[in-house]
Each structure stands twice: as structure tokens, then as C-alpha cells.
Amino acid sequence: PYADPIADGEVIEQAHFQGVSQGMNMSRAxxxxxxxxxxxxxxxxxFSYFNLVYQRGMAGFTRELQAAGGAAAIIPDLPLDERPRFQQGNLDLIPMVAPTSDIQHIELADEYARSFVYCVSIAGVTGQRQQLPDLTRYLQRVRAHTIRPLAVGFGISHPEQITELRDYADAFVVGSLLVETMTKYAGEKALLQRQLRQAVSGLKKALN
Incomplete structure (x- = not known):
């Protein structure tokens, strides 16, 4: 959790604030x-922010993340062209592209990617959205310039969105829907588990 989560909308932003107020930090995460x-x-x-990582030193952060069993990190406020300065060992820093990214940026993301490219769906922050803009040309453009799998995030919260995009992307990142569910049912463990299973099951079915 971070006190200034600039890439996050209201739901995850509030989760950041709640976590910080209750003593959650990188070590506990x-x-x-x-x-x-x-x-x-x-x-x-x-998924974290660069200030928290930088405070630990990139070498130290990489060791700690890998010791904890982490496979990769997404740091949205670390500019893509700055990544070589902070790359340590075999740390997988997931590159991000957006609808506004030019071909040079996409090709740079492909060069740095080790597992997948994170395709931000909108020029904005995270959060559930009833509708997304037409992303097909954007995703086709990214696909034409990378050999890596594409994961779409920001605004993905309904199975219908996945159904519309599953021919153009390989994975989908869902955050706000699950965080909101956990917040709503935090005091009811059994009900929370059922609600999370139901939400994830509906999203997974849309992939087929």
C-alpha cells in the first residue's frame, strides 16, 4: 500500500489508505x-509504486521479492525508458503500454518484457467501468509489434468485456471488482469466499 497511488481509482485508493492506516507496509506485503x-x-x-521500491534499493527489493516467491512486479509510475537503470538480475518488471503509446514505446515494451505486456485499457486510473472504448485496433497494433502475451487491465470488471476482447488479448487483470468485494464482505468470511468464487468463476467462463 502507498499513500499516493496515482494510477488507482477510488476503490483501490481507499484500500491503500486503509492498509497504510492499519500498519500495512512492503515488509508485511x-x-x-x-x-x-x-x-x-x-x-x-x-503491484506497487516506485518510491516504496526505491527506498529498499532495487537490489534489495529484488532479493526480497524473489525470496518471498514473487515472479514479477508491476510498477506503474516507473517510466518505461528508465527501467534499464533499475533492472536487477532476473527481476521481471512488467512493462505497460496505453492507447496513447506510439510504436516506439510498444517496441521498447516488447524489448523489456520477459513474460507479458500490460495493456492499459484507458488513459485514466483503475476502477470498474460499465463500458470500455473500442480497444480492438489498439490491441491489434500492440500485437503487431510484440511477440509477448498481452494482458488487458484497468476497467475490466464484467464477463461481457472479456468476451468482447478475448480474441485480441491473452489475459485480463481484474482488481477493483475483487477489492470492492473483499471490502464489502470483510466481516463475513464464508460469504466473502462465496462472492469471490462467484465473481472469478463468471470471469473465467468468459474466456472460453
């Missing part, structure tokens, strides 16, 4: 990741 790693075989990606 990495401890939590380590606990999840022991129970989960899916690669884990840490």
Missing part, C-alpha cells in the same frame, strides 16, 4: 506473499 506462495502454484506478481 512480502510476508503475506510468502505465505500465499506456500499454498499456491500460480505465479505471483507484486
Amino acid at each position: 512480502l510476508e503475506f506473499m510468502h505465505a500465499v506462495r506456500d499454498k499456491c502454484q500460480i505465479p505471483l506478481v507484486l
Whole structure:
């Protein structure tokens, strides 16, 4: 959690503030990741902000992330062309592109990508949206300049959105929907689990 989450909308922003106020920090986040790693075989990606990473030093952060079982990191406020300065070892820093990205930026993202390219759906912040702009030409343009899988995020919250885009992307990043669900049912563990399963199940079915 970070006190100034510039890429996040209201739902995740409030989660950041709540976490900070309750003493959540990078060390505790990495401890939590380590606990999840022991129970989960899916690669884990840490989403954070550069100031928190820089405070630990990139070499130190890389060691800690990998020791916690992290496979990669998404740092939205680290400019793409600055990444070579901070790349450490085999740390996978997921590059991000946007609808406003030019071909040079997309090709640079392809050069730096080790696993996938994160395609931001809109020029804005995270958050659920009933409708997204037509992303097909944008995703086709990115696809033409990278060999990496494409993951679409920012605004993805409905199965219908995934159905519309599944022929143009390989994965979808869903955050605000799940954070809002966890916030709403935080005091009811069994109900929270059912609601999360229901939400994720509906999204996964849309991929097929």
C-alpha cells in the first residue's frame, strides 16, 4: 500500500489508505506473499509504486521479492525508458503500454518484457467501468509489434468485456471488482469466499 497511488481509482485508493492506516507496509506485503506462495502454484506478481521500491534499493527489493516467491512486479509510475537503470538480475518488471503509446514505446515494451505486456485499457486510473472504448485496433497494433502475451487491465470488471476482447488479448487483470468485494464482505468470511468464487468463476467462463 502507498499513500499516493496515482494510477488507482477510488476503490483501490481507499484500500491503500486503509492498509497504510492499519500498519500495512512492503515488509508485511512480502510476508503475506510468502505465505500465499506456500499454498499456491500460480505465479505471483507484486503491484506497487516506485518510491516504496526505491527506498529498499532495487537490489534489495529484488532479493526480497524473489525470496518471498514473487515472479514479477508491476510498477506503474516507473517510466518505461528508465527501467534499464533499475533492472536487477532476473527481476521481471512488467512493462505497460496505453492507447496513447506510439510504436516506439510498444517496441521498447516488447524489448523489456520477459513474460507479458500490460495493456492499459484507458488513459485514466483503475476502477470498474460499465463500458470500455473500442480497444480492438489498439490491441491489434500492440500485437503487431510484440511477440509477448498481452494482458488487458484497468476497467475490466464484467464477463461481457472479456468476451468482447478475448480474441485480441491473452489475459485480463481484474482488481477493483475483487477489492470492492473483499471490502464489502470483510466481516463475513464464508460469504466473502462465496462472492469471490462467484465473481472469478463468471470471469473465467468468459474466456472460453
